[in-house]
Amino acid sequence: MNDQSSVPGRSDPTTWVGVDPSKDYTRPPPLTRPRIVRTALSLVDEKGLAALTMRALATELEVSPMALYNHVRDKDELVDLMVDLMLAEVDTSVTEGDWLTQLRALVRSYHQALAAHHELARVYSVRVRIGPHGLLIMERTVALLLEAGFSPAEASDVFFVLFIYTAGFQQIGDVVPRRDSATREETGYYPPLPPQQIPAITAVSSHLNGPHRPGRFDYGLELLLAGLQIKIAQPEKAAAAPQ
Amino acid sequence: MNDQSSVPGRSDPTTWVGVDPSKDYTRPPPLTRPRIVRTALSLVDEKGLAALTMRALATELEVSPMALYNHVRDKDELVDLMVDLMLAEVDTSVTEGDWLTQLRALVRSYHQALAAHHELARVYSVRVRIGPHGLLIMERTVALLLEAGFSPAEASDVFFVLFIYTAGFQQIGDVVPRRDSATREETGYYPPLPPQQIPAITAVSSHLNGPHRPGRFDYGLELLLAGLQIKIAQPEKAAAAPQ
DNA sequence: AAGCTGAACATACGTTGTACAGATAGGTGT
DNA sequence: ACACCTATCTGTACAACGTATGTTCAGCTT
Numbered sequence: 001m002n003d004q005s006s007v008p009g010r011s012d013p014t015t016w017v018g019v020d021p022s023k024d025y026t027r028p029p030p031l032t033r034p035r036i037v038r039t040a041l042s043l044v045d046e047k048g049l050a051a052l053t054m055r056a057l058a059t060e061l062e063v064s065p066m067a068l069y070n071h072v073r074d075k076d077e078l079v080d081l082m083v084d085l086m087l088a089e090v091d092t093s094v095t096e097g098d099w100l101t102q103l104r105a106l107v108r109s110y111h112q113a114l115a116a117h118h119e120l121a122r123v124y125s126v127r128v129r130i131g132p133h134g135l136l137i138m139e140r141t142v143a144l145l146l147e148a149g150f151s152p153a154e155a156s157d158v159f160f161v162l163f164i165y166t167a168g169f170q171q172i173g174d175v176v177p178r179r180d181s182a183t184r185e186e187t188g189y190y191p192p193l194p195p196q197q198i199p200a201i202t203a204v205s206s207h208l209n210g211p212h213r214p215g216r217f218d219y220g221l222e223l224l225l226a227g228l229q230i231k232i233a234q235p236e237k238a239a240a241a242p243q
Numbered sequence: 244m245n246d247q248s249s250v251p252g253r254s255d256p257t258t259w260v261g262v263d264p265s266k267d268y269t270r271p272p273p274l275t276r277p278r279i280v281r282t283a284l285s286l287v288d289e290k291g292l293a294a295l296t297m298r299a300l301a302t303e304l305e306v307s308p309m310a311l312y313n314h315v316r317d318k319d320e321l322v323d324l325m326v327d328l329m330l331a332e333v334d335t336s337v338t339e340g341d342w343l344t345q346l347r348a349l350v351r352s353y354h355q356a357l358a359a360h361h362e363l364a365r366v367y368s369v370r371v372r373i374g375p376h377g378l379l380i381m382e383r384t385v386a387l388l389l390e391a392g393f394s395p396a397e398a399s400d401v402f403f404v405l406f407i408y409t410a411g412f413q414q415i416g417d418v419v420p421r422r423d424s425a426t427r428e429e430t431g432y433y434p435p436l437p438p439q440q441i442p443a444i445t446a447v448s449s450h451l452n453g454p455h456r457p458g459r460f461d462y463g464l465e466l467l468l469a470g471l472q473i474k475i476a477q478p479e480k481a482a483a484a485p486q
Numbered sequence: 487a488a489g490c491t492g493a494a495c496a497t498a499c500g501t502t503g504t505a506c507a508g509a510t511a512g513g514t515g516t
Numbered sequence: 517a518c519a520c521c522t523a524t525c526t527g528t529a530c531a532a533c534g535t536a537t538g539t540t541c542a543g544c545t546t
Contacts, residue, residue, distance in 0.1 A: 161463035168411020227466030
């Protein structure tokens with residue numbers, strides 16, 4: 001296969017024309033973990049989550065599939081690294097304003113990072129491992145909450161709620177019953193329901209349809225923040241939830 | 244294979260001893276969509292989501308894998324049906340109390356149904372299709388919100404927020420950085436961070452660890468409901484979110 | 487120049503979802 | 517009673533996936 005290069009005396013690149021045609025002088029930059037992770041992230045951003053296969057990624061990097069395994073334990077670790085790269089975009093350095101202002105800015109930045117890579121964000125919340133940037137976000141959030149006066153127990157609850165809401169938000173693309181579309185009728189999953197059986201949905205259907213309404217995330221965030229303000233103002237109502 | 248039973252004249256069960264050993268009189272009930280979906284759901288509940296393969300399900304039903312495809316288009320449709328079966332457990336019939344009480348009961352029932360099948364719930368929010376029971380839940384929720392005085396646009400936003408929060412809640416099992424565990428060190432994903440670099444997390448770590456704290460869902464729900472009450476009381480502050 | 491090391495490769499295995507073609511059984515019309 | 521049709525089930529097979537394994541090879545150290 002590589003007969004020529006294995007017999008240097010006969011076609012020595014340095015004596016011939018200075019170029020060995022069997023050698024690839026224009027080879028891409030060396031395979032490194034960061035480069036793999038970056039390419040994987042942009043691949044997912046462009047072609048969707050299902051397009052991320054080790055083979056496709058290797059092709060993109062002009063490398064054999066197994067070469068990736070020298071830098072990444074398995075696909076699972078790769079995704080973990082991708083997630084952490086995404087979370088690196090979150091701005092955790094805001095220190096102006098009171099705790100509520102900072103918290104709002106932090107969660108929004110968090111949301112925007114996820115939204116910018118919403119394909120990857122779909123698997124994010126399912127992940128268990130958390131990387132350094134995830135830790136940093138968590139640290140800042142919890143610190144703000146403690147500073148605001150929440151107890152450690154409450155701060156952890158609040159963090160979870162914010163985390164769940166923000167991460168969960170990305171999971172839903174179009175999760176709206178598209179009753180009008182032909183897809184359901186032709187697949188015949190379910191008997192179509194007449195509008196009079198679902199009057200409320202019908203009444204708001206124009207607002208439900210389509211992709212996420214801009215500002216919808218903020219709407220829910222403000223609900224939560226308003227709730228937080230009340231909790232801080234009246235801590236005795238903390239356990240007021242009936243049943 | 245079944246040579247004997249194909250020659251009824253020679254070993255007729257009714258004339259012999261009343262039993263033909265080659266024949267299976269205890270054969271399971273016929274393969275139907277509901278039975279497939281039910282067994283699939285309990286399989287996922289018991290053995291986890293990854294255990295749901297068409298082969299494993301077929302084995303469970305004592306049937307060849309391809310037999311399933313007579314009743315179910317593909318695995319995707321199967322999961323859709325499983326989700327709808329899960330959502331059938333949600334109690335949508337509560338009509339006592341004011342809108343807030345009913346809404347709380349509804350969302351809680353919703354949450355409990357998901358929690359009862361948390362393995363399946365992990366893929367739930369990623370799903371786009373929505374079945375009749377999902378529609379029913381949606382209808383009740385939106386109706387309550389309209390009745391409470393929310394505009395159609397706001398009602399749809401609120402529905403989404405509640406939906407996202409509840410569905411998203413199930414996605415997170417243990418999504419806590421288990422810094423102490425040996426797993427991270429031995430896999431070496433990330434350089435371990437010393438506690439002094441993450442003081443806030445360290446301060447609340449005892450509350451973060453472990454599975455979901457009971458009542459944590461209700462905590463976030465009450466935050467949202469409190470926010471809703473404010474919105475209803477002061478509708479002019481609806482668009483008060485800065486930026 | 488010899489030898490070592492780590493990176494890249496080729497090959498292959500097991501598991502998955504599912505297409506396809508034939509076997510089979512239960513009900514129906516005669 | 518018998519033939520036939522149709523819905524159902526089976527066996528076989530294939531493509532795509534993640535990845536275990538063994539080998540090749542370039543480049544550095546000595």
